[in-house]
Amino acid sequence: MTDSVLRTAMVASAQEVFSSMITPLEQRPPSDGEALRPRSNVVAQVALSGALSGIVAIYSTRVGAAEIAAGLLGVPANSAAEGAVDALGEVANMIAGALRTRLLQFGPAVDMSMPSVEPGSALFTQCTGEVKRLLCAFAMDEHDYFMELILTGA
Amino acid sequence: MRVLIVDDSATVRRIIASVLQDFGDHRVLEAAHGLEALAVLADQGADLVITDWNMPNMGGRDFLRAIRADQVMHHLPVLVVSSQSAPSDIEAAAGLGVVGYVCKPFTADALRGGIAVALNPQASGGTS
Numbered sequence: 001m002t003d004s005v006l007r008t009a010m011v012a013s014a015q016e017v018f019s020s021m022i023t024p025l026e027q028r029p030p031s032d033g034e035a036l037r038p039r040s041n042v043v044a045q046v047a048l049s050g051a052l053s054g055i056v057a058i059y060s061t062r063v064g065a066a067e068i069a070a071g072l073l074g075v076p077a078n079s080a081a082e083g084a085v086d087a088l089g090e091v092a093n094m095i096a097g098a099l100r101t102r103l104l105q106f107g108p109a110v111d112m113s114m115p116s117v118e119p120g121s122a123l124f125t126q127c128t129g130e131v132k133r134l135l136c137a138f139a140m141d142e143h144d145y146f147m148e149l150i151l152t153g154a
Numbered sequence: 155m156r157v158l159i160v161d162d163s164a165t166v167r168r169i170i171a172s173v174l175q176d177f178g179d180h181r182v183l184e185a186a187h188g189l190e191a192l193a194v195l196a197d198q199g200a201d202l203v204i205t206d207w208n209m210p211n212m213g214g215r216d217f218l219r220a221i222r223a224d225q226v227m228h229h230l231p232v233l234v235v236s237s238q239s240a241p242s243d244i245e246a247a248a249g250l251g252v253v254g255y256v257c258k259p260f261t262a263d264a265l266r267g268g269i270a271v272a273l274n275p276q277a278s279g280g281t282s
Contacts, residue, residue, distance in 0.1 A: 016259060017258075017259040020259035020260060020261050021259045021260070021261075069165060072165055072169060073165065073168055073169065073172075074172070083164065083165055083168075086163055086164050086165050087163075087165045089163065090163040090165050090166055093163070093208070093237050093258075094237045094258045094259045096237070097236075097237025097238055097239060097257075097258060098237070098239075098259065100238070100240065101239050101240060104240055109240040109242055109243075112208060112237075112238065114162065114208065114209070114210050
């Protein structure tokens with residue numbers, strides 16, 4: 001799988017989730033280098049295993065995650081802060097699921113872990129060895145979101 | 155009617171409960187995974203179960219197997235709402251007799267359609 005194919009699948013998966021359940025995302029230019037360390041303080045991850053293994057991670061700020069919760073629940077953002085962490089985890093779960101479905105055209109279904117969410121930290125995965133690592137950037141209103149895909153065996 | 159919503163995400167449980175309000179005044183019960191749901195069913199019962207597939211402690215597949223193996227609950231209608239939307243996932247759920255399978259992400263209309271099928275046994279057997 002080329003980087004271009006994977007990036008297309010990542011963008012389509014994120015857009016599908018946000019368009020269906022929140023609001024369409026604005027896509028930002030592809031990111032690399034230092035942008036791979038986004039300034040985020042809530043990180044949701046879903047692990048993939050099987051024919052492909054790796055991680056799908058969604059990076060957000062707390063305020064951005066509250067906006068996602070508000071969009072999902074149809075409530076004002078100032079009343080959605082309590083559900084922000086859970087909402088980001090569920091969005092990561094849905095995006096990983098949508099990506100998993102798109103990857104079916106290249107091989108058997110991979111297994112997905114439950115989402116794990118790390119609030120209050122700048123969690124960042126340090127990769128060693130031969131892995132494929134891609135980062136896509138999005139925006140919703142004034143909030144930036146990043147989707148990262150780390151794969152081995154791709 | 156008592157509707158048990160099983161999902162490890164409180165956000166999703168709230169979304170489903172909100173859409174359920176469109177179908178009248180149902181008593182909503184909640185559980186975060188299959189084991190907790192079995193305890194709720196044993197304690198309070200339910201007329202319809204809406205469950206996620208990928209959950210901690212006990213996922214949807216084992217939860218459904220437990221329901222189908224139970225002498226009292228084995229006919230309970232179950233609607234799956236899951237982000238696992240590969241054909242093999244849907245076939246596995248269909249093999250356990252679910253009345254519908256709504257794939258996440260879903261639109262409100264898709265979820266309403268799935269719930270409408272689940273609430274009407276005569277229309278059961280579809281996926282959306």
